[in-house]
Amino acid sequence: MALLIIDRLRPVSATVRAAALLALLVAVLLVATGGGSLQLILDNARQAAPLGIIALGQALILMMGRLDLSVGAAAGLANVVLASAFAGNPANLAPALALTLGLGLAVGLANGLLVVALRIPAFLATLATAMVIAGGILVTTGGSPRGSIPASFRVITEGWIGGVMPWSVVIWLIVGVALMVFVHFTLAGRRMLIAGANARAARHSGIAAGPLVVASFVVSALMATLGGILLSAITGMASIGIADSYAVDSIAAAVIGGAVFSGGVFLPAGAACGALIIFLLQSLLYVLSLPPAARFIVQGAIIVFALALANYRKEG
């Protein structure tokens, strides 16, 4: 049965496949919750935006044939820093954002340089930075972070434009379109794509992959930071470890959306569908009142399923 479904899905492009899966899931969810509306779906998308944006960065890293396991920690860092810099006062907007994004930039640069200049495998380098960040947060906050996000700022996730479109979805869309334009319609993006698909061939053709890899880690860290900022707006406060699961969730989202570990593929729409699927699955588990443990099992199983499907497609 499973094989039959895989076989049917085989010739379809990865994005379409992810979109189909998403539609199915939405249908199931609507039935399970006893009917719904576009509003409900958009509200889910609103809450999925942090993961969606982080998954876009992860998809870019995967395009470069690398992996970023520090996005969860970077998003958590953004959450703690933003909340304490804001301290609930809207007047602190500029310094709070500057500080948060600046730290994100630093994390990305650190990752990129560890990978490029010191030639450490990306997943280990980012695992190590994740650990350092997590430790740093605990040491500086003593385990109980302070501060809060002012209500005026929380509009970016809680507000709806004209009551029909959540701001966070708009932000997500803008970021996704921007990345897609960058990769597919600019010279620098094209070089990145080729360097990700085959770094040696790129080098032979006069494209130095190193700076491009650093750039991709910076983008990924900034996406994680932005995701962390949106997450903060949703929760309104700082918490420890709140974003940890984003590292694996973002990989799962990108992979469902057609990203491959060998690099050279960038499908932002696919990654967006992937993020929605992950979020909705978690909602579904909640609706079915399964224990929170189930989400980990689903998280792992979905990665295996998506990759097994992709590899089956390659071989078939």
Place this chain on the structure above:
Amino acid sequence: MLEGSIRRNLLMTLPALVLVTAMAAITAGASPSFLGETNLANLSSRLLPVALATLGQAIVLFAGCIDLSVGSVISLATALMATLSVPLGWAVVPLTLIAGALCGAVTAAGIDRFRINPLVMSLASAAMVKGVTLLILPSPGGEVDYGFYALLFESDRLVAPPLAITLLVYALATILLGWSRMGRIVYGYGSDPRAAFARGASPRRVVYGVYIVSGMLAAAAGMVLSIRILSGDPLIGDAYTLDTVSAAILGGVALTGGRGNVIGALFAAAALVLINNTFNLLELDTNLQSIAKGLIFILALVFFMRGKAGEA
């Protein structure tokens, strides 16, 4: 005896030997109580779980793969012990080991059957195992039969079960990896999987073999841990994953496979335990430990990756 690649692999353990000696000297200098028999016995009982899990990681690395599910399997084992050791008694031991083996087999199946990258597959099984663990034991607690503790940790002499088990397991692993055909095939496969396949090595057996062994060793590590704290903790293992990779690399095991010796991994595991011990003795913030470990990990990677780049 020590001819050929075995000799070279032993030479790779020297930096770790230097490291652990230096750490021991520093700790002994900083704190006179370090050399007391009680502290040493305490250290060796802390070393045992790290050493067991690291051994599994090293074996997986020899085959050119990596196992990021070690931590989750450790947690699973503590959960099983905490829930089943009282009703089942001794039967919980083989049961937990089988559970660990199953976890390894699942990872191996993903790699072998579905051709999923080992790193990602082990990450995926880590998530699944974590989920199962949280189903069994949603929060720290449970109870581990005191009989296990009495057997393993009651003695505060240096030559006690923890140290004996560590040395015995490592001696066995050293012999099997260095002087059996099985071990030779693992090294050969890690050295160049294609070439090893062309020479008759079965990738399936190697992949299943190393991940099952790693799963069982991680389960054993989790059992020891739960016996020491007399309870289970569904998240206790998380920190161990990176520790095992860190120890293996510090011990001279090549990330690219085919090189290194488990003895080096043991030295490095001991060094990590000493670092923890030093933090405790100096009464430093335990959160600094995770920063320190991250930095040590990066340094280890830089140091050993450089060496490799020079060789190639």
Place this chain on the structure above:
Amino acid sequence: MPDLLDTDTSPLLVVEGMSKAFGRNSVLRDVSFSLFAGEVLALVGENGAGKSTLMNILSGGLGHDHGRMSLGGADYAPTTPTEATAAGVAIVHQETTILPDLTVAENIFFGSEPRNALGLIRQRELHVRTARLLADLDFAIAPHRLGRDLSAAERQMVEIAGAVSRSPRLLILDEPTASLSAAAAASVLHLVARLKATGMAIVFISHRLGEVIGSADRVVVLKDGEMTLEALRGAFTRDDLVQAMVGRTLSNIFPERPADVSTAPRRFRLQAAGNSRLPPIDLCVHRGEVLGIAGLEGQGQKPLADALCGLRPFTSGQIEIDGKPLRLRTPAAAIAAGIASIPDDRRTEGLALTLPIRLNLSLFALRRGARFGLLSVAREADFAEAARRRYDIKAVSLEQPVGQLSGGNQQKVVFARWLADEPRLLVLYEPTKGVDVETKGEIYRLIGELTQRGVAVLLISGDLLELIGLSDRILTLYEGRISGEIARDAFSEEAIMHLASGPAPSEAVDA
């Protein structure tokens, strides 16, 4: 032990109607031959003719679609290399299977190590036995050396030693001499003669026709997967072999060369240029000239090609293009200077296989079409379409991943990309490796056209026929240095092999 059944009259190996296809691509069609114990069979053919496929089927690395085989009278259909080994068939692949982190001895005995009563490997005995085996074969390699430290020739010898140590009935050698110097090749051929005398049957693949004529009892020629010649010793000539391999006489496939290009202006010159991997080298290429670089495998071809395209640049000496000094620090600098270089391994260095043909084609052309860093999609599509027509790239769509194309069409994409701007110097490194004969002809014709327009070509190749057919002048490399120079009227396989096997005292180098 010789088989007491009538070994003299029935063949050891019979191959009948062997066929194999990969998808719709048929690589072997109805091949039949037989081989007796104590015989040497030479299997000859161009790259892609199906030799390796046949070898892999024989040694259990690959299944077949139709046909049957028998070995020593029994049906033989190995499904794994291990089964083939058990049946007494040993193969030495051209791409060696040396395990880099094990020693020579551990490599030779991998999987069949001598063990003690406890089942543990006897490390000392392993190394002692290897020393004896290698001495017996006259191979001067220490058994304790690590696989990764061996040269290409030494790897080949260790592979042969490993295969021989299992005393197979049938020994298959896939281009055993390709990486060997003349002396080492002679010792391998001598070994083949010795093994043959013990009753072993040997199949060897070779590109060197002299070798084939000298040592084969039987020859089978493959072309495009079909057997075009089977003959016994003495019943074939060099011309027969060439005819059967290429399917036409060589003069038709190579472009006509002008009488003399040495009077044309000098286009490119190296003076004492070298780096850590390449001793200082002097050479020059004239406008419209094809300078061939010959040599055994691993004599500095790769470092030279890498330096010329800026990947691992020259660190000493002078470089000149059209009389102007030049620095070649990076690939980008080489491209800017008008040096185009076609890498030898297009799959790892030339193409991004998973990306569409369009993206692979337009890599350099993009730069011109871009405005403010934005790509011009329309221009890119036009360019790619024009390139497809110009080079006759056979593809369903330009959006197809380039990895789905045949080797020949992939190579056309590489050429098309690099020739988007006409280069001043074209460096070709094994340009027809793994390319079908038809595309080969097209590539040769293209090279002819480019030289007519004044492009200088540096052709690094291991294919002697190609070098002789295309070049105006040939330099031989030996241990990274130029060991000789041959003018067009003195070209011959023997002359090239002679110079390529070591320095010649009296050869002057044109600088």
